[in-house]
Amino acid sequence: MNLLEGLDGAQRDAVEAPLDDALLVIGATGSGKSEVLARRAARAAAHARGVLVIAHGEGARARLAARLRALDCESVSVRRFDDLPLLLAGRATLAHVEAARIFEHCIEPLFALAWPEFERGELDPEQPGLSWPEHFRDDALALILKLHDAGIAPPAFLEGARAGAEAFYGRVHVELDAQTLAAQRGRELELAAVLARLYEAFLEATAQARTVTAATLYADLAARMQADDALARSHRLAYPLCLVDDAHACRARELELLRSLYGAELHGVTLAAAEAIDGLVTTLATVRLEHAHRAPSRPRATLYRGTDAADEASFVADRIAALARERDISLGEIAVVARDIRGTAAVAAALTTRGLPYQYLGSTSLFDDATVLDVLALAGAAWNPHDAVRMLRALQVPPIALSDASIYRLCGAPPGPQTALFEELERTERGARRAERGERLARNVLEGLVDEQLSEAARARVRTLRAALLRWRAWAQECALDVLLARIADESGMAAWIAGGPGVQARHQRRQLSRLLSQARAFALAHPGAGIDAFLHEADDLAERDVDLPHDLPLEPDAVALLAAEETYGREFEALFAIGAQAGSFPRYYSPPSFYYSPRYGLIARENVADGGEAQTAKYAWYSAKQRVAEKYYARERSLFMAVLARARSLLFVTAHGRATRALRNPELLEELRRVQSAQTRTLE
Known part of the structure; x- marks a missing residue:
């Protein structure tokens, strides 16, 4: 392919600029920055130069990788910025979902009023904000992560809060009486102390979990390369050329890492950005894209x-x-x-x-999809038949589709002596009754205690499922996660049901099933030795958090x-x-x-x-x-x-x-x- 085909003058200049020079390509949305970057990478690959392309986020990475494949440049490495620490130091940064899980454990004692400061009267249980725990938790974590990214440690944050209160109260004029302002100032400093303590607990918990935040890992890498240039030399030998898309989104630590790797002059680095970037070297060559790419x-x-x-x-x-x-x-x-x-x-x-x-x-999102939930319900019922939620869904997946009447009988008590009236009335605990129903359902499905009460068709389906659950549980102990789920989808009839559905619906469901298997493979890779129970727990947690994957x-x-x-x-x-x-x-x-x-x-x-x-x-x-x-x-x-x-x-x-x-x-x-x-x-x- 002619790498200059369809480009205007400025875009051609950007593609043809010397590869070893530092280059900044500036253009508005739709000006063709990403296209220029891909073609510049293709040009470098054609000269047998090692090229590293960096994007912000998985979506941007996937799009650049697809564009490079279209240019026959599959050898070019396309990474996210968050992948760089793993590439350089063999360690991954703490994902936001994992950070949220760690922080939830840190904040539980606060919500339970279990801190000794409450007992000593040093903290007000009615602290404003705590009345909305989930909102407070999410905002507190967001603030803590921003502080950590900015290099502001808990003591510095607390000192900044005190100095900030001094700078505002009494110096900024607001229409409020002094007593009310003094009360607000007191609660503000009390809240700052709470947040500082949560911040410290979060840092301790991440250290105990042997995880590391991005800010810490980037700082460690910078210090390591400042002390010894061997890591940077090794990286430049493998990737003498680096191209960064959406460079205007780079944080200070990411730009500093690029300088550590490629020197203060950023030789061999091409940055594509929507606007000028503060703090870059003044000798950086710049190409401005003034026109929209393809469309006038x-x-x-x-x-x-x-x-x-x-x-x-x-x-x-x-x-x-x-x-x-x-x-x-x-x-x-x-x-x-x-x-x-x-x-x-x-x-x-x-x-x-x-x-x-x-x-x-x-x-x-993935774990709110009906097809995905059906397959996971079948797997969950096999692994833990006493999970009433998954067992009930397994009985209702399309290939089985028991009627409400059949499910009612399966949830009921098997034939036998009638329960004494007063004994039944004593069971007022809702959780106990729910657990009892789950136990009855599991026994009735696995042992066939109420089979004779079911219709002939329902009885046949339950017996087929009963035999399958035993096989699937055995498979769970010997198969990879994605293989297990694929075999369950096939043997349960889910795959055949999907294939027999309307064309558009079938296509979408097949893609969702493929995503589930891919997610299972990724989970197994990230958690060696983890089984189906751990994956089901992960799926439940991601669904509850409404995480997009x-x-x-x-x-x-x-x-x-x-x-x-x-x-x-x-x-x-x-x-x-x-x-x-x-x-x-x-x-x-x-x-x-x-x-x-x-x-x-x-x-x-x-x-x-x-x-x-x-x-x-x-x-x-x-x-x-x-x-x-x-x-x-x-x-x-x-x-x-x-x-x-x-x-x-x-x-x-x-x-x-x-x-x-x-x-x-x-x-x-x-x-x-x-x-x-x-x-x-x-x-x-």
């Missing part, structure tokens, strides 16, 4: 507001069908983008009804792409539908955190419930207004929205549903576009 300008949007979500989804699905039928646009060249992937559910249902295949791109399934050229807004970076589509462009959906409502931290003003706590009156503290309200945090949030949401629109090459549709609000605080993006288009029309007239 963003196409004019077709706007539609439906009465409800179903009406909006019907419009989108009907237009997609028309584009494929009347304009011969491949379904793989059509994308439906929502603020988050769950916003595409109604469109997915509408596409299924019309027989139009679709595929999810990027990270999506990445996947590397191949793209299907004849399926509509459904994806979240952040997953559009580096992609382009012939036709794009930006859906849910209404307040609360895209953009999402602004949800302020429980606290901020400012180097100048210390801890800024939100909750003020102990005072009555205003819900926010005076300091929080003042800081939010001064920093215009809500305005900045919505500016970022607008920027993301415009970036999504820039991914359309020829056809652009923007949709919403419901009645438009007055947008006094929360923007209505579709209506903003409508006003812009009306103004442009009047100008032309």
